[in-house]
Amino acid sequence: MAGITSKDLKQKVLELYHKELEILPEDLGGVPVFDEPDTRIASSDDHAIMMFKTVIGDFHWSPQEALLKAFPAGSNAGESIPEVRSVISWCLPASQAAREANRKENYYPSRSWAWTRTFGEHMNDRIRAGIARWLTGLGYPSCAPVQMEGFGFIEDSPVGVASPWSERHYAWAAGHGTFGISGGLITRRGIAHRLGSVVTSLK
Numbered sequence: 001m002a003g004i005t006s007k008d009l010k011q012k013v014l015e016l017y018h019k020e021l022e023i024l025p026e027d028l029g030g031v032p033v034f035d036e037p038d039t040r041i042a043s044s045d046d047h048a049i050m051m052f053k054t055v056i057g058d059f060h061w062s063p064q065e066a067l068l069k070a071f072p073a074g075s076n077a078g079e080s081i082p083e084v085r086s087v088i089s090w091c092l093p094a095s096q097a098a099r100e101a102n103r104k105e106n107y108y109p110s111r112s113w114a115w116t117r118t119f120g121e122h123m124n125d126r127i128r129a130g131i132a133r134w135l136t137g138l139g140y141p142s143c144a145p146v147q148m149e150g151f152g153f154i155e156d157s158p159v160g161v162a163s164p165w166s167e168r169h170y171a172w173a174a175g176h177g178t179f180g181i182s183g184g185l186i187t188r189r190g191i192a193h194r195l196g197s198v199v200t201s202l203k
Contacts, residue, residue: 004138004202009131010039013090016130020123025115033112033120034092034194037127038187040174042087044199048173049087052166057157061145061164063087063199069150070143082141085203088131089167089174090196092124093189116194124196131198142200167195 017037024032042049044063052060061069063084071082094116102113109117128144135142145151145165154162168185172178176195177187184191 004135004140006041009041009088012131012134013037013039013088013127016127017092020126025119031097031112032095033098033116034123035095035189037090037092038176038189039088039090040171040176042089042170042174044084044087046173049170052169056159056162056166056169059154059157059162059164060166066145066148066165066199067141067143067201069145069148071141082201084199084201086200087170087174088198088200089171089176090127091171091176091187091189092120092194092196093187094192099192116192120194124194128196128198132200135198135200135202140200140202142198142202144196144198146197165197167197170197171195 014036017034021032049063053062067082067084094113098110098112098116101110104110105113108114125144125147128147132142132144132147146163146167148165151164154164168179168183171185171187174197177185180186180191185193185195187193
C-alpha cells in the first residue's frame with residue numbers, strides 16, 4: 001500500500017476542486033463560486049464522534065457503520081473486515097464574489113449564489129466520490145456516507161429533521177468551527193459553505 005499523508009489528502013481534494021472549476025458554466029463569468037477547500041481530518045475514535053449517537057440519535061451512523069455499508073463483511077471471500085480509522089472532512093466556502101453578487105439582490109438569489117446551493121452540491125458529490133475512489137484504489141477502503149444506500153432525511157427524529165450522517169457534526173469534530181444558535185456550522189470563513197466527508201481505513 002502506498003503511504004499517504006495528510007498533506008497528500010489535502011492536495012487531492014484541492015486537485016479535484018480545480019478540476020471542477022474547468023467545467024463551470026460560462027454564464028458564471030468564469031468566477032469560482034467557491035473558494036479553495038479547507039480540508040481537515042478527525043480520528044474515527046475521537047471522543048466527540050463517540051457522542052453522536054447520544055447527541056443526535058441511535059439512527060446516526062458511526063464511521064465504522066458507514067464503511068461496512070460500502071464493504072460488508074464477507075463481500076469478498078478471504079478479505080478481512082475493513083477497520084475505519086479516519087474521517088476526512090472539507091469545507092467549500094462560498095466565494096466573496098458569490099456573496100457580493102447575492103447582496104445586490106432583494107427578491108431572488110443571484111445566479112452564482114443559487115448555483116452554490118444546487119449544482120454546487122453536485123460538484124461536492126463528485127469530490128466525495130473522487131476521494132473515496134482514489135483511496136480505495138490505493139488499498140484503503142473508503143466511502144462517502146451521504147452517497148450510501150440508506151442515506152436520507154428523517155423527519156421525526158428526537159432532534160427534528162435529521163439524517164444518518166451529519167456533515168456538520170463530523171466537520172465540527174474535525175475542527176472546522178463551532179455551532180451557532182441556528183444549528184449551522186460557523187467556520188473561519190463564515191456559515192456560507194458546502195461540507196463534504198469521506199471515511200477511510202487510512203490512519
